[in-house]
Amino acid sequence: xxxxxxxxxxxxxxxxxxxxxxxxxxxxxxxxxxxxxxxxxxxxxxxxxxxxxxxxxxxxxxxxxxxxxxxxxxxxxxxxxxxxxxxxxxxxxxxxxxxxxxxxxxxxxxxxxxxxxxxxxxxxxxxxxxxxxxxxxxxxxxxxxxxxxxxxxxxxxxxxxxxxxxxxxxxxxxxxxxxxxxxxxxxxxxxxxxxxxxxxxxxxxxxxxxxxxxxxxxxxxxxxxxxxxxxxxxxxxxxxxxxxxxxxxxxxxxxxxxxxxxxxxxxxxxxxxxxxxxxxxxxxxxxxxxxxxxxxxxxxxxxxxxxx
Amino acid sequence: xxxxxxxxxxxxxxxxxxxxxxxxxxxxxxxxxxxxxxxxxxxxxxxxxxxxxxxxxxxxxxxxxxxxxxxxxxxxxxxxxxxxxxxxxxxxxxxxxxxxxxxxxxxxxxxxxxxxxxxxxxxxxxxxxxxxxxxxxxxxxxxxxxxxxxxxxxxxxxxxxxxxxxxxxxxxxxxxxxxxxxxxxxxxxxxxxxxxxxxxxxxxxxxxxxxxxxxxxxxxxxxxxxxxxxxxxxxxxxxxxxxxxxxxxxxxx
Numbered sequence: 059x060x061x062x063x064x065x066x067x068x069x070x071x072x073x074x075x076x077x078x079x080x081x082x083x084x085x086x087x088x089x090x091x092x093x094x095x096x097x098x099x100x101x102x103x104x105x106x107x108x109x110x111x112x113x114x115x116x117x118x119x120x121x122x123x124x125x126x127x128x129x130x131x132x133x134x135x136x137x138x139x140x141x142x143x144x145x146x147x148x149x150x151x152x153x154x155x156x157x158x159x160x161x162x163x164x165x166x167x168x169x170x171x172x173x174x175x176x177x178x179x180x181x182x183x184x185x186x187x188x189x190x191x192x193x194x195x196x197x198x199x200x201x202x203x204x205x206x207x208x209x210x211x212x213x214x215x216x217x218x219x220x221x222x223x224x225x226x227x228x229x230x231x232x233x234x235x236x237x238x239x240x241x242x243x244x245x246x247x248x249x250x251x252x253x254x255x256x257x258x259x260x261x262x263x264x265x266x267x268x269x270x271x272x273x274x275x276x277x278x279x280x281x282x283x284x285x286x287x288x289x290x291x292x293x294x295x296x297x298x299x300x301x302x303x304x305x306x307x308x309x310x311x312x313x314x315x316x317x318x319x320x321x322x323x324x325x326x327x328x329x330x331x332x333x334x335x336x337x338x339x340x341x342x343x344x345x346x347x348x349x350x351x352x353x354x355x356x357x358x359x360x361x362x363x364x365x366x
Numbered sequence: 367x368x369x370x371x372x373x374x375x376x377x378x379x380x381x382x383x384x385x386x387x388x389x390x391x392x393x394x395x396x397x398x399x400x401x402x403x404x405x406x407x408x409x410x411x412x413x414x415x416x417x418x419x420x421x422x423x424x425x426x427x428x429x430x431x432x433x434x435x436x437x438x439x440x441x442x443x444x445x446x447x448x449x450x451x452x453x454x455x456x457x458x459x460x461x462x463x464x465x466x467x468x469x470x471x472x473x474x475x476x477x478x479x480x481x482x483x484x485x486x487x488x489x490x491x492x493x494x495x496x497x498x499x500x501x502x503x504x505x506x507x508x509x510x511x512x513x514x515x516x517x518x519x520x521x522x523x524x525x526x527x528x529x530x531x532x533x534x535x536x537x538x539x540x541x542x543x544x545x546x547x548x549x550x551x552x553x554x555x556x557x558x559x560x561x562x563x564x565x566x567x568x569x570x571x572x573x574x575x576x577x578x579x580x581x582x583x584x585x586x587x588x589x590x591x592x593x594x595x596x597x598x599x600x601x602x603x604x605x606x607x608x609x610x611x612x613x614x615x616x617x618x619x
Contacts, residue, residue, distance in 0.1 A: 095394060110459075110460040111460050112456055113618065131462065132368070132462035133462075135461060140456070140457075140460050144453055146456060147452070147454065148452055148454055149452075150385070155381065159375075159408070160457060161374075162374025163371045163374050163379075163463060164370075164371070165368045165376070167370060168369060183448070237482060
């Protein structure tokens, strides 16, 4: 698939010498959802701010739909919609006016039918004449999305879209994101919630201390980096792992009633068959066997820890 | 040129003005009426005329300038400062608009609001005094240039200000005193010789004098000097705005 956003060797050094981004490169394919994960201060918002034109890069190039973000900023920015992290809205403005303003700002002619469709899609049409200050926090976030979509962008940036949002609204938001993907919009979202990336992203990027640690297909990432655990529930509790099984690097489960074996799903041999045979040979009675895949969160924490 | 963006900014800013239309309309009417009551009637009754013009009529150009300068500055500075304060400036910075288009939108709206108030005062004054206009075209030109140049100044202040105190600082400490001491309520020739020299360092003197010339055909300084002064002031504001554009001063990191 064609790349719609190309970031190469971008770095940013703020006044005072703080290096927020170090030679960041990434390619975003048209129509995908990329989740950018990273701890606070990792450089997620700086990267988005550079791509969208709010912060000047110190070095490197960014191309949006083939247009350089500096030399050809108008064409590049026309393709982008941005939903910022903070709820930045003028409290006394009315919903429809503020969305209409955004459309005009991006050089599009007034088209109230188009705006009606966007507001209806976001369940905001009933509130079109409400003042922003009269809306709930969730509704305000929807207004920000409506503003970002008002000029029909091909790429949508969602900077922490569900920060401080309750579970129900978060799932609502995911639904909106999935719908936008169906409509052909490329989505790049930053998040703290691993659950969010796991639920909606096609690819996951991990950024820490201004560096992209990896970018992978979510499923491939899980398969490649995910370790699985096999838990063997025993009939009787053990005080320690029997000597006969010591070479398997097992740990005891809660109350000594289970043995836990960690293995790599990508390995040629997982060692499960041998282990189960030796457990029986050691005279242990197995009551149940279960496996558990490590979550994206475990992978993320592991990567960020390794980078320290 | 992104005309749609300029239009969007202009309409958005003007809608803020129309939301408070009654306040925008009534406050200059009341303050002008008060000036007429205090200066025109109470004090003016003891002054026969200034350079052959009734005192009530003499102060009208100064009154219009006083309001236009302060309103243009206040509206433009608030217009661009408010998005900075609310954080909505992210949208301006990420939109396909050039800095020049942003300036035209905000400054254009602020100048329009100031012009509206200037016209309201002009009309109100007719209820109190007989007001001839000797050079209508020059009057309109001076009024428009003053609205524009002070809106440019206000825009610069709005970019520079980092809090509401700073937003008020220059209008309160610089513009208002210069306007009051710029011959709004008196002719420079009424001052002692030393102060006549000192007052010539006040740039507002040239603007008020030129504007008064458009009404009555008499001025404290030659009309060409007044025109040059306002052209220089506008030019200086444009240079500062060009520098802000080049450096991204207090807008972009």
